[in-house]
Amino acid sequence: MLKEYFLNNVITSVNELVEQGKLGQMTKEDKFSFQVDVPKNTQFGDFAVNVSSLARFAKLAPAQIAQTIADNIKKENFDINIAAGFINFKLNNSLLNNILIEVLDKKLDYAKNNQGNGKKVILEYVSANPTGPFHIGHGRWAAMGSALANVMKYSGYDVYQEFYINDAGSQIQKLGKSLYIRILSELNINIGFPTDEEEAKNFYTGEYLIPVAKDFIKEEVVKAEEIKNKFNGEFDAELLKFVCKYARLKMLNWQKALLENFNTKFDNYFSELTLHESGQVEACIEKLKELGELYEKDGALWFASSKYGDDQDRVIKKTDGAYTYLTADIAYHYDKLKRGFDTLLNIWGADHHGYIPRMRASIEVLGYNPNSLEVLLGQLVNLVMNGEQVRMGKRTKMITLDELIEEVGVDATRYWMIMRSIDTTLDFDVELAKSKTDENPVFYVQYAHARACSILRNALQEKFDVINNEVKSANNNSLDEIINNLKNTDFDILWTCEDEKTLETTKKLLLKLEEYKSVVQNAAKNRTPYLLTKYLQELAASFHQFYAFSKVLVEDEKLMYARLSIVKALTIIIKSALNIIAVNAPEKM
Numbered sequence: 366m367l368k369e370y371f372l373n374n375v376i377t378s379v380n381e382l383v384e385q386g387k388l389g390q391m392t393k394e395d396k397f398s399f400q401v402d403v404p405k406n407t408q409f410g411d412f413a414v415n416v417s418s419l420a421r422f423a424k425l426a427p428a429q430i431a432q433t434i435a436d437n438i439k440k441e442n443f444d445i446n447i448a449a450g451f452i453n454f455k456l457n458n459s460l461l462n463n464i465l466i467e468v469l470d471k472k473l474d475y476a477k478n479n480q481g482n483g484k485k486v487i488l489e490y491v492s493a494n495p496t497g498p499f500h501i502g503h504g505r506w507a508a509m510g511s512a513l514a515n516v517m518k519y520s521g522y523d524v525y526q527e528f529y530i531n532d533a534g535s536q537i538q539k540l541g542k543s544l545y546i547r548i549l550s551e552l553n554i555n556i557g558f559p560t561d562e563e564e565a566k567n568f569y570t571g572e573y574l575i576p577v578a579k580d581f582i583k584e585e586v587v588k589a590e591e592i593k594n595k596f597n598g599e600f601d602a603e604l605l606k607f608v609c610k611y612a613r614l615k616m617l618n619w620q621k622a623l624l625e626n627f628n629t630k631f632d633n634y635f636s637e638l639t640l641h642e643s644g645q646v647e648a649c650i651e652k653l654k655e656l657g658e659l660y661e662k663d664g665a666l667w668f669a670s671s672k673y674g675d676d677q678d679r680v681i682k683k684t685d686g687a688y689t690y691l692t693a694d695i696a697y698h699y700d701k702l703k704r705g706f707d708t709l710l711n712i713w714g715a716d717h718h719g720y721i722p723r724m725r726a727s728i729e730v731l732g733y734n735p736n737s738l739e740v741l742l743g744q745l746v747n748l749v750m751n752g753e754q755v756r757m758g759k760r761t762k763m764i765t766l767d768e769l770i771e772e773v774g775v776d777a778t779r780y781w782m783i784m785r786s787i788d789t790t791l792d793f794d795v796e797l798a799k800s801k802t803d804e805n806p807v808f809y810v811q812y813a814h815a816r817a818c819s820i821l822r823n824a825l826q827e828k829f830d831v832i833n834n835e836v837k838s839a840n841n842n843s844l845d846e847i848i849n850n851l852k853n854t855d856f857d858i859l860w861t862c863e864d865e866k867t868l869e870t871t872k873k874l875l876l877k878l879e880e881y882k883s884v885v886q887n888a889a890k891n892r893t894p895y896l897l898t899k900y901l902q903e904l905a906a907s908f909h910q911f912y913a914f915s916k917v918l919v920e921d922e923k924l925m926y927a928r929l930s931i932v933k934a935l936t937i938i939i940k941s942a943l944n945i946i947a948v949n950a951p952e953k954m
Contacts, residue, residue, distance in 0.1 A: 366879070372414065391419060399418075400415075417451075487524075489529055512945060530634055627779065659681060668680075698738070812954055814951065824925075870911040
């Protein structure tokens with residue numbers, strides 16, 4: 366990466382000068398750090414490092430420090446100039462040409478790296494109750510989580526994606542009773558839901574269970590008949606148990622199908638119920654008892670989590686003998702650790718902030734590094750339609766993720782869900798997401814890719830042989846062969862143009878292509894996939910500026926080949942980034 370290359374040049378020079386005693390009073394013990402910026406005025410250079418912070422150690426003027434460091438740097442493929450405490454680097458043509466050559470060589474692997482070094486990460490996200498359709502908040506976790514998994518894999522992490530099914534609590538009983546009522550209603554027995562507000566909280570009254578009830582009647586004819594004949598104002602215990610199981614499986618399959626359609630693929634769906642049935646929850650409690658971290662108080666069993674950073678101790682088993690949500694969560698995370706994962710990476714809603722210390726406390730008590738748990742706290746999505754925010758809720762009529770996807774499409778939904786930092790609230794403008802204008806971020810990026818592909822197709826049509834009177838696609842072998850041969854072209858011709866705007870936009874686009882490497886690494890390291898969408902917007906803008914000032918299909922064949930190489934490189938990088946966030950890169954629009 367160019368930024369890292371220049372940063373290393375400066376750091377190496379400083380260390381050498383300190384070793385030689387040539388940087389004033391600065392010593393090896395003095396700690397320093399720099400960052401590489403892009404000057405606002407590109408006449409100064411392409412990259413800049415501010416070394417003024419060394420003045421307090423060296424006892425020299427910033428300009429003198431910068432000059433001393435610059436004089437000690439071996440200048441290869443770049444020039445240096447000094448402005449106060451800034452060292453400005455200006456790339457020569459060969460470095461810029463090398464960017465193009467490397468993209469064409471490595472193609473979709475251009476920015477692939479080994480930052481993760483095979484570190485085993487289990488990424489858990491979405492993990493919704495199997496009690497109904499996903500709301501759009503779940504869609505944000507799905508898009509963010511899958512994009513994060515992809516960019517981490519691309520950066521050398523061994524990522525395992527898991528969905529934790531919350532199927533052991535009272536919500537499954539509520540779901541079963543709600544479906545039971547819907548089945549009776551479809552069988553013309555009008556029992557209805559409780560009208561009392563408090564009692565109604567024990568049911569899911571959303572209309573999404575009506576088609577499930579109809580499916581039940583068709584698929585389970587005998588059971589449906591039993592439900593009808595045995596109904597006497599109360600739920601039959603055995604039939605209710607059967608309905609609960611049916612409802613859970615139906616909802617889970619519904620959720621799985623939607624996630625698959627949404628380009629979100631999990632390696633495993635882990636059932637909370639299996640933790641209880643296998644005895645892992647009880648075994649975990651016994652382990653905590655053996656370690657002396659549980660105690661009884663007021664008829665309940667408590668975990669002494671306050672000794673490990675939690676703000677108070679937590680109940681593990683209630684006075685009625687029922688486990689709390691925390692109990693199964695501890696067993697689940699213990700199971701993850703025993704499976705050999707180095708990092709437990711979770712995406713939770715912001716309302717789970719207080720849950721982090723107690724989970725880290727349990728991990729530490731069980732003999733593992735509490736910092737192995739990483740939690741990304743996500744803010745919710747505000748759905749905006751016709752300028753008004755839409756209310757969402759699972760128990761009533763709601764705007765669901767599948768409805769949103771049907772309205773705006775998978776690509777637009779995923780892109781919009783990813784394009785803001787997960788810790789900020791997202792306003793999802795449905796009308797804008799559907800629009801085919803430059804104001805719609807996903808359309809703007811996809812159009813840049815389609816436009817570039819169109820230029821490549823036109824190159825085939827106008828300058829090269831057309832096979833069977835058919836214009837080949839940008840991925841056709843004949844064009845790829847032509848582009849591959851362009852690596853032997855003298856790319857220096859790109860810099861012979863006398864028009865300053867053409868030169869400026871060409872350089873800007875190439876530097877933006879090279880920036881993809883650092884964007885990928887930062888997105889993986891900092892768990893921030895939204896950086897990819899931000900980068901794609903900037904890359905598309907750079908391409909449109911380049912195209913406005915640089916005609917590609919020109920008479921000068923050598924120049925045409927060189928500019929076609931830039932266009933091809935752009936399609937590679939856009940497609941690579943869109944692949945990571947699981948959004949299509951269309952060749953035609």
